[in-house]
Amino acid sequence: MYRSLFPRDVFAEMDRLQREMQQAFDLSPTIRGVGRNGFPALNIGGTPQTVEIYAFAPGVDPSSLEVNLERGLLTIAGTRANALPQGDAKAAVHINERFEGAFRRVLTLPDDADPDAVQAKYRDGVLHITVQRRASSQPRRITVQ
Numbered sequence: 001m002y003r004s005l006f007p008r009d010v011f012a013e014m015d016r017l018q019r020e021m022q023q024a025f026d027l028s029p030t031i032r033g034v035g036r037n038g039f040p041a042l043n044i045g046g047t048p049q050t051v052e053i054y055a056f057a058p059g060v061d062p063s064s065l066e067v068n069l070e071r072g073l074l075t076i077a078g079t080r081a082n083a084l085p086q087g088d089a090k091a092a093v094h095i096n097e098r099f100e101g102a103f104r105r106v107l108t109l110p111d112d113a114d115p116d117a118v119q120a121k122y123r124d125g126v127l128h129i130t131v132q133r134r135a136s137s138q139p140r141r142i143t144v145q
Helices: 010-025
Strands: 041-046 048-056 065-072 073-080 101-108 112-125 127-133
Touching: 041 101, 065 112, 065 127, 073 127
Parallel strands: none
Antiparallel strands: 041 048, 048 127, 065 073, 073 101, 112 127
């Protein structure tokens, strides 16, 4: 009887709507990044010496990636090309769920990040950015005399 009255699951639709509304307002550019479903997906962690950022960007040409650091803001930008057949009159696209086009993610780095010691490497669809922390902020042991 439930299926005949409600062809779609109303509660699932309400849950989806709530998630979409939450994502629309969850746009805080901090070390935690922008809300979920941003591209590229990010994993961010750190050690006492470094901040480690992993941006998962499969299918992106490394030459199209741009990493900038200015006033404590790290920006990852680039373009992801369309992989679907184009220009052929006989070709048809049935489902296209893959993100394509320009993207940009902005992160606020911690105050102890050293802007002069940043490395970025792209391998197997993963951009790995390492930001060193300033030596003055490193924990050190003081000897008592």
